[in-house]
Amino acid sequence: xxxxxxxxxxxxxxxxxxxxxxxxxxxxxxxxxxxxxxxxxxxxxxxxxxxxxxxxxxxxxxxxxxxxxxxxxxxxxxxxxxxxxxxxxxxxxxxxxxxxxxxxxxxxxxxxxxxxxxxxxxxxxxxxxxxxxxxxxxxxxxxxxxxxxxxxxxxxxxxxxxxxxxxxxxxxxxxxxxxxxxxxxxxxxxxxxxxxxxxxxxxxxxxxxxxxxxxxxxxxxxxxxxxxxxxxxxxxxxxxxxxxxxxxxxxxxxxxxxxxxxxxxxxxxxxxxxxxxxxxxxxxxxxxxxxxxxxxxxxxxxxxxxxxxxxxxxxxxx
Amino acid sequence: xxxxxxxxxxxxxxxxxxxxxxxxxxxxxxxxxxxxxxxxxxxxxxxxxxxxxxxxxxxxxxxxxxxxxxxxxxxxxxxxxxxxxxxxxxxxxxxxxxxxxxxxxxxxxxxxxxxxxxxxxxxxxxxxxxxxxxxxxxxxxxxxxxxxxxxxxxxxxxxxxxxxxxxxxxxxxxxxxxxxxxxxxxxxxxxxxxxxxxxxxxxxxxxxxxxxxxxxxxxxxxxxxxxxxxxxxxxxxxxxxxxxxxxxxxxxxxxxxxxxxxxxxxxxxxxxxxxxxxxxxxxxxxx
Numbered sequence: 145x146x147x148x149x150x151x152x153x154x155x156x157x158x159x160x161x162x163x164x165x166x167x168x169x170x171x172x173x174x175x176x177x178x179x180x181x182x183x184x185x186x187x188x189x190x191x192x193x194x195x196x197x198x199x200x201x202x203x204x205x206x207x208x209x210x211x212x213x214x215x216x217x218x219x220x221x222x223x224x225x226x227x228x229x230x231x232x233x234x235x236x237x238x239x240x241x242x243x244x245x246x247x248x249x250x251x252x253x254x255x256x257x258x259x260x261x262x263x264x265x266x267x268x269x270x271x272x273x274x275x276x277x278x279x280x281x282x283x284x285x286x287x288x289x290x291x292x293x294x295x296x297x298x299x300x301x302x303x304x305x306x307x308x309x310x311x312x313x314x315x316x317x318x319x320x321x322x323x324x325x326x327x328x329x330x331x332x333x334x335x336x337x338x339x340x341x342x343x344x345x346x347x348x349x350x351x352x353x354x355x356x357x358x359x360x361x362x363x364x365x366x367x368x369x370x371x372x373x374x375x376x377x378x379x380x381x382x383x384x385x386x387x388x389x390x391x392x393x394x395x396x397x398x399x400x401x402x403x404x405x406x407x408x409x410x411x412x413x414x415x416x417x418x419x420x421x422x423x424x425x426x427x428x429x430x431x432x433x434x435x436x437x438x439x440x441x442x443x444x445x446x447x448x449x450x451x452x453x454x455x456x457x458x459x460x461x462x
Numbered sequence: 463x464x465x466x467x468x469x470x471x472x473x474x475x476x477x478x479x480x481x482x483x484x485x486x487x488x489x490x491x492x493x494x495x496x497x498x499x500x501x502x503x504x505x506x507x508x509x510x511x512x513x514x515x516x517x518x519x520x521x522x523x524x525x526x527x528x529x530x531x532x533x534x535x536x537x538x539x540x541x542x543x544x545x546x547x548x549x550x551x552x553x554x555x556x557x558x559x560x561x562x563x564x565x566x567x568x569x570x571x572x573x574x575x576x577x578x579x580x581x582x583x584x585x586x587x588x589x590x591x592x593x594x595x596x597x598x599x600x601x602x603x604x605x606x607x608x609x610x611x612x613x614x615x616x617x618x619x620x621x622x623x624x625x626x627x628x629x630x631x632x633x634x635x636x637x638x639x640x641x642x643x644x645x646x647x648x649x650x651x652x653x654x655x656x657x658x659x660x661x662x663x664x665x666x667x668x669x670x671x672x673x674x675x676x677x678x679x680x681x682x683x684x685x686x687x688x689x690x691x692x693x694x695x696x697x698x699x700x701x702x703x704x705x706x707x708x709x710x711x712x713x714x715x716x717x718x719x720x721x722x723x724x725x726x727x728x729x730x731x732x733x734x735x736x737x738x739x740x741x742x743x744x745x746x747x748x749x
Contacts, residue, residue: 196554244737251490251553252736255692259732262685266725387681390492390561397558427573433565440559441547 151405158311162303169416170303171375176415177310178371183396183407184321185364190393191401192325193357194337195246198254198389199261202241203234203362205384207369208283209268209275212379215284223286223309226370234366235359242358246351249340258386265384280380283373302375310371317364318408324360325404333357394436400448409447464594468603468672470710471610475665476683477690477702478617479658485634485697486654489545490553492560494662495684496567497536501666502675503571504533506580508667520589522582522671523605530667534660541655546648564681572677581674606668613661614703621699630654634697685725689732694744701744 162170182204189195207230214220214229245256268275275281285301287293288309293301324330335343336350344350373379382388391414399410421428443450480494508529509522517525540563548556589601621627633640633650641647666679673679690709694701709728716724735743 190554196557198557244733248736251557251696254554254557255490255688256733256736258685258688259692259729259736263726263729263733266729270721270724270726386685387564390558390564393558394561427569429565430569430573433562433567433569436562436565437544437559440551440555440562441544444551444555 155315162307167299167303170307171299172415172419173307174302174310174375175372176412177314178368178375179392179395179411179415180314180368180408181317181371182365182368183392183399183411184317185361185368186392187361187396187401187404187407188321188324188333188357188364189361190396191403191406192330192337193333193354195249195253195354195358196393197245197257197358197361198386198393199257199259200361200365200392201384201386201388202257202261202264203238203365204369204372204388204392205264205268205381206230206234206237206362207366207371208373208379208383209281209369210366211286211370211373212281212283215286216282221284221287221292222290223288223374224290226286227313227367230366230370231363234362238359238362242355242362246354246358258389261384261386261389265381265386268384269381275381278381280378283377283379285377286374298377306374313367313371317367321364322404329353329356394432396446397436397439397444398446400446402445403448406446406448413447464597464599464603464607466711466714467607467707468599468710469713470706470708471607472665472669473683473686473690473710474610474703474706475613475668476662477687477694477706478614478699479661479665480687480691481658481697481699481702482630482654482661483658484691486630487545487549487651488553489548489556489560490696491658492557492684493540493563493567494658494687495680495682496564496571497534497659497662497680498666498669498683499571499675499677499680500536500567501530501533501663502670502679503575503580503666504529504663505667505670506582506675507575509582509670523602526667526671527609527664530664531660533667534656534663536663537656537659538652540659541652545655546651549651564684568677568680571680575675575677577677579674579676580670582671586671600672602671609668613664614699617699686728689728692732693735695741698744704743 158173161173182200186197186200189197210230210233211226214226220226241257241260245253245260248256269277271277285293285298288305291305293305296304325333332343332348332353335346335348336353340350369383372383395410395414396407397410398414399408399412400406418428418432421431425431439446476494476498479497480491483489483491483494505526508525512522512525513519544559544563545556548559586600586602589605591598592601592604594604619627621631629640629645629650632643633645633647637647666675686709690702690705692705693708694703694705708731712728712731713724716727
């Protein structure tokens with residue numbers, strides 16, 4: 145099966161899912177699509193630029209809290225405004241943070257992003273009056289494309305209009321990211337990942353490219369974070385905790401950071417597997433920790449890596 | 463102030479564990495917080511068993527410390543079973559593997575001890591209180607501070623005066639050369655990792671008379687230990703000592719002056735250190 149066929153089938157199934165699948169599973173698709181958007185961005189940094197951020201939950205949090213503030217404090221209910229504002233704020237926060245972080249690579253980059261993530265986390269946790277502290281803030285139901293859908297029951301709203309809205313955002317985000325990674329800019333990022341010294345010699349401004357990748361990935365994470373709000377109707381600080389940053393890196397690795405759609409697959413498998421494991425035993429972390437350890441040790445290419453490698457092995461043996 | 467020093471001495475133990483492991487294996491061990499939590503739970507159980515068996519309360523610190531050190535042996539299977547596969551991999555994968563250990567340990571602790579906090583009832587003030595510099599502090603705090611200082615001296619002696627310490631420092635500087643000189647790296651890795659683990663579990667065991675053991679304590683402590691090693695400088699023992707004091711004392715000052723600032727202040731310092739002096743106050747020269 146060619147990749148394009150698989151992709152078309154997956155998209156078709158996603159479009160049809162609300163019509164045939166049980167509502168419960170349809171609702172699980174919402175966090176999947178939100179994370180998928182965020183992970184597309186994270187992977188620009190991880191897979192394409194070679195920088196692993198351990199603080200990207202910061203931008204998920206920025207996006208989600210933007211939506212919460214707009215809907216419950218400023219009475220702005222338009223989802224389009226929320227997404228644009230989340231993207232803008234994500235970029236605004238990422239610009240100075242990124243400028244400091246991209247001066248370092250590897251473990252120091254990871255540590256600095258982790259520290260910034262924790263600054264944001266403690267900020268929303270401690271400034272109770274502004275952010276509601278650990279109880280979080282309500283994220284009121286937004287209007288979609290200017291149409292108020294307040295009449296609908298919550299599940300009908302989420303499994304219907306909001307589902308297709310999220311899907312549209314995900315498809316759009318995917319197309320834009322596809323353009324980015326296949327542009328000269330994307331090629332430069334890969335060069336930087338593989339050999340920064342050579343890239344520098346070739347006249348690529350390494351720091352500036354890394355900074356751009358950082359800001360773009362933050363915008364994606366903020367949009368993903370804003371999409372996460374409406375399904376739960378509430379935004380709380382755990383979204384920005386460092387373990388959350390770890391989880392999204394985990395999802396990326398699970399799907400496969402070396403492939404474009406790997407992280408999307410990772411988010412899908414993570415969300416559904418987590419749901420299924422939690423319904424069987426309460427200890428999902430134990431099982432997921434074991435899965436993560438197994439991937440790191442035995443299959444660093446993730447699920448997409450396993451799938452991609454097989455045809456090439458067959459080709460070489462025939 | 464003194465409670466800050468108490469917290470600092472616990473932090474020192476955990477961060478010292480983090481530092482030895484980073485020094486030799488070059489792995490930033492996120493799981494050190496989980497070992498701390500494990501030590502705390504085992505400490506609670508050990509003391510509970512000790513009191514139940516009718517041991518004199520005044521000596522409860524003995525089973526506590528022994529249990530804390532003994533459970534550090536868990537470092538052996540963790541190192542042999544997981545970490546040894548990733549020594550020559552990218553740092554990212556090493557970091558993620560320790561994150562996997564964090565996830566597994568958290569649930570392993572929940573499975574064994576349940577989700578409700580555990581504490582040792584009423585042993586904290588066994589040794590009474592004493593007035594120091596105009597305030598009263600539990601004597602237990604002073605014992606822990608003293609013990610931590612002693613361990614600091616002991617580690618310093620171990621690293622600078624013994625053959626084992628020379629080997630550790632040599633392999634931190636140059637792994638291949640040390641191995642070429644005939645040092646069994648497999649053994650050394652296991653030993654060093656276990657030493658790091660034992661420091662973490664001991665820290666956890668010593669803290670529980672003062673606070674209850676909770677399953678989230680590990681992931682909360684790791685970010686503090688992280689702040690300590692960044693401020694002090696990765697891989698430096700002196701750095702861990704100074705960093706732990708700075709974090710512990712600053713935290714207690716912030717709590718009494720402006721509680722909202724507590725951890726925020728510490729992370730801002732971490733960022734300032736990383737930006738201005740990324741190798742920390744006592745970090746080595748660029749690798």
